[in-house]
Amino acid sequence: MNLYNWIGLLVSCLLFGNSAQARGIFSKVGASCLYVAANFTSFPFNCDMPDLAFKCRCQDPAFLGTVTNCVETHASDPQELSAAFSQLLETCKAQGGKSWALVDLVKMNENATNYMINYETLPTPKFKATPRFLLFNPVVVPGELYNISYNSVSKLMDQRNLATVYGFYVYAYWGAIMLIAIIVNIAQWTSPYYNNKIAKTKFALWCKSKIICPQIIKPSNFNRNCKNNVLHSIYTMPVRMHALVIIGYLILNVVFCCVNYEIAYPNTVFTCRRGQMLVSIADRTGIIGTVQLPIVFLFSLRNNLFSNITGMSYRTFQMFHKWTSRVVFVLLVLHCAFYLLFVNVRGDYIERWGLLKWRCANTAFGAISITMLVSFFRRSFYELFKATHNVLLIVFAVGSWYHCLTLGWTEYLGAAYAVWGVDYLVRWAKMISSGGILKGQCKVIFDTKTFKPHSIKIVVNHSGWWKPYPGCYCWIRILKYDMFWEAHPFTVISATSANNYNQLVFIIRVKDGLTKRLANHVSKFPGGECNLNLIVEGPYGNNIPFKQYDKSVLVAGGVGLAVIYSIAMDLAQIYRAQELRGKRLANDASHKHISLVWFIPNFESLMAFKNEIESLKSFKDIMEIQIFITRTLEDDVLQSIISDANLINPLGSSSDEVNIEEKEDVGDLEEGTTGDKDSKDVELGSNQIFKEQRLEEVEFLKWLIANNGEQISISFEDKPFLQDELSEFLLNTTERLPTALIACGPTMLNADVRLSVVKCLEQGLCVDYYEEELLW
Incomplete structure (x- = not known):
């Protein structure tokens, strides 16, 4: 080697070699010389075989001299020479555990030139021949064998690059999907009227009714009496548009894993054809799965930038996260399976990799496997799922990082973990911007029959650095010893119902888990009220582009009114402002209208939103409200008020047996009570909380009856068959004008609303459906 080449080599190493990270094979020349020196002859160097990890040969001057001489002969320029030497240095360091400096290789190469022997002088230069003696001299690699090795390495690198x-x-x-969603979202916000013209076309209506809006399986095809878990599974299936996106994604992965494999033979890297094919498939599935990890993590974020710019909900991205994670899991399973098959064929990959890399691989794969297994218990044991999910992801992150450290593709792992870490930083920033530790005024609303907590109302004064918007929600963490590790999302009632703009109001339905423990704790205080320290993380959620619609129909179920109310109040204020500015003509007053439909199981649910319902009276020229209470009122006083008003016939009033049975149920629920009415009155009278709540309920019911039919229509009958009656309502009242329909409630209610929208679209009505449902 002349002086110019050595100077170029040193400069290149300073610029490139020293900063290069271990990436498996990154130099074709270096890897070709390494593998041809390791496999081109049946005569081993002065090492016990097999030495697949180069632990011995990386300390053997004859072997290193053979490799460096080959590199010097076939490297075309100093940069290629530098990369080839870096390949040798990294291989010896990562696999052989021997660290050499560049000057050491230079000295070995200079010394080797004095002892080189020709390959032709070796007695039996054949692959897989039985060893007869050891090599103590470096060997000049002939061009023919180098070309075979170069082709072997090139095919391997080409397959991995592919x-x-x-x-x-x-x-x-996914970028194309996001781009289409961004364009549609921008069009809805910036060109509402032009967007309406397109939405009214037959093609647009056909796309909405057949592709965009319907679920992949129509729930109407199933009997409503089948098991709830079956119905829930049917209703939570993706809509057809999302299903098509997922199917396209699945097809891409299947095709990419099945095409364009090339086998190079003879081969100095993998001497077995079958083993080479198994490794090719294992590499393909593992690399495609690893490269997709940033997508999996991105779709799981709470603070997802794409959610804001595309208008797609948190629920939609959670669905994409589930499917991409499933695909990546299957790819990694195939990656492990095909490498194990290769080990079975060769029986030597444990030695080649070393125990550390295998342990890291097993750790990472075990963690992701358990993570997928725990996902099946997500609905039933959410907090357990969340805790184990995060712990196992950390284990997977560490194991996969060390597994890939010497193989490459760590930049994709780093990107995935960086995205994950940034999301947590933003979460903390939102907690701090909301004011850190806040005081929450908690009040329990009780069920007057069972005397158990029904709902919780929480009022919080936050920092005021941000303002709640319609449909936004926050994650709340109660700072109590048995609750602080749990955080759940709750919708913010519109600021119009609060006393000031720094105030957040949450109405929470008491169920099992955190809400039940919180309600029981608050119930112990006088009046069922107390202050608790809590942390608010928010806001989250997207706005809906209502400007393009003349009619809005809002359907709520239970505490789903928290979302629907804030949207309704925001729309009503916009329409009222337009009136005050003179932007609406007098004869156009009927075109901007809001219909709110609310389904609740009992009167206590109505009481939780008493203030909000009363505040809607100021918008009676814009908004109408229909309330359906779907269960029989258990309270005799409230039932008698309804009977006197002739709203409905008292259910079960003709049967004394039924009344007695119901009273006995009440007695069984509370210790120390009997089944008779006097005992019940005594119990209520002895408890100031229930007495005050009873009086408040009576007054509110009388107010509702007095205003029934003017703006607020209240019904105490069974819930209507929503699929048919809602579609008839839309067809009769919307006058074929662009209509927004928003639903927020239980899964089955949302599915029924979606079906009614499809029926309207099939009849030519321009309806856009928006679903406000958290999936977490």
């Missing part, structure tokens, strides 16, 4: 390119194609696919 797998990475296929991973980029998956990014391009």
Whole structure:
């Protein structure tokens, strides 16, 4: 080697070699010389075989001299020479555990030139021949064997690079989906009237009714009496549009894992054809799965930038997260399976990799496997799922990082973990911006029959650095010893119902878990009220572009009114402001209208929103409210008021047996009570909380009856068959004008509303459906 080449080599190493990270094979020349020196002859160097990890040969001057002489002979320029030497240094360090400096290789190469022997002088230069003696001299690699090795390494690198390119194609696919969603979202906000013209066309209506809006399976095809878990599974299936996106994603991954494999033979890296094919498939599936990890983490974020710019909900991205994680899991399973098959064929990959890399691989794979298994218990044991999910992800992150450290593709792991970490930083920033530790005024609303907590109302004064918007929600963490580790999302009632703009109001339905423990704790205080320290993380959620619609129909179920109310009040204020500014003509007053439909199981649910319902009276020229209480009122006083008003016939009033049975149920629920009415009155009278709540309920019911039919229509009959009656209502009242329909409630209610929208679209009515439902 002349002086110019050595100077170029040193400069290149300073610029590139020393900063290069271990990436498996990154130099074709270096890897070709390394593998041809390791496999081109049946005569081992002065090492016990097999030495697959180069632990011995990386300390053997004859072997290193053979490799460096080969590199010097076939490297075309100093940069290629630098990369080839870096390949040798990294291989010896990562696999052989021997660290050499560049000057050491230079000295070995200079010394080797004095002892080189020709390959032709070796007695039996054949692959897989039985060893007869050891080599103590470096060997000049002939061009023919180098070309075979170069072709072997090139095919291996090309296959791995192709797998990475296929991973980029998956990014391009999701990028195209996001771009389409961004364009549609921008069009809805910036060109509402032009967007309406397109939405009224037959093609647009057909796309909405057949592709965009319907679920992949129509729930109407199933009997409503089948098991709830079956119905829930049917209703939570993706809509057809989302299903098509997921199916396209699945097809891409299947195709990319099945095409364009090339086998190079003879081969100095993998001497077995079958083993080479198994490794190719294992590399393809593992690389495509690893490259997609940033997408999996991105779709799982609470603070997802794409959610804001595309208008897609948190629920939609959670669904995409589930499916991408499932695909990546299957790819990693295939990656492990095919490498194990290769080990079975060769029986030597444990030695080649070393125990540390296998342990890291097993740790990472075990963690992600358990994570997927725990996901099946998500609905029933959410807090357990969340805790184990995060712990196992950390284990997976550490194991996969050390597994890939010497193989490459760690930049994708780093990107995934960086995205994950940034999301947590933003969460903390939102907690701090909301004011850190806040005081929450908690009040329990009781069920007057069972005397158990029904709902909780929480009022919080936050920092005021942000203002709640319609439909936004926050994650609340109660700072109590048995609750602080749990955080749940709750919708913010519109600021119009609060006393000031720094105030957040939450109405929470008491169920099992955190809400039940919180309600029981608050119930112990006088009046069922107390102050608690809590942390608010928010706001979250997207706005809906209502400007393009002349009619809005809002359907709520239970505490789903928290979302619907804030949207309704915001719309009403916009319409009222337009009136005050003169932007609405007198004859146009009927075109801007809001219909609110609310389904609740009992009167206590109505009491939780007493102030909000009363505040809607100021918008009676814009908004109408229909309330359906779907269960029989258990309270005799309230039932008698309804009977006197002739709203409905008292249910079960003709049967004394039924009344007695109901009273006996009350007695069984509370210790020390009997089944008779006097005992019940005594119990209520002895408890100031229930007495005050009873009086408040009576007054509010009388107010509702007095205003019934003017703006607020209240019904105490069974819930109507929503699929048919809602579609008839839309067809009769919307006058074929662009209509927004928003639903927020239980899964089955949302599915029924979606079906009614499809019926309207099929009859030519321009309706856009928005679903406000958290999936967490």
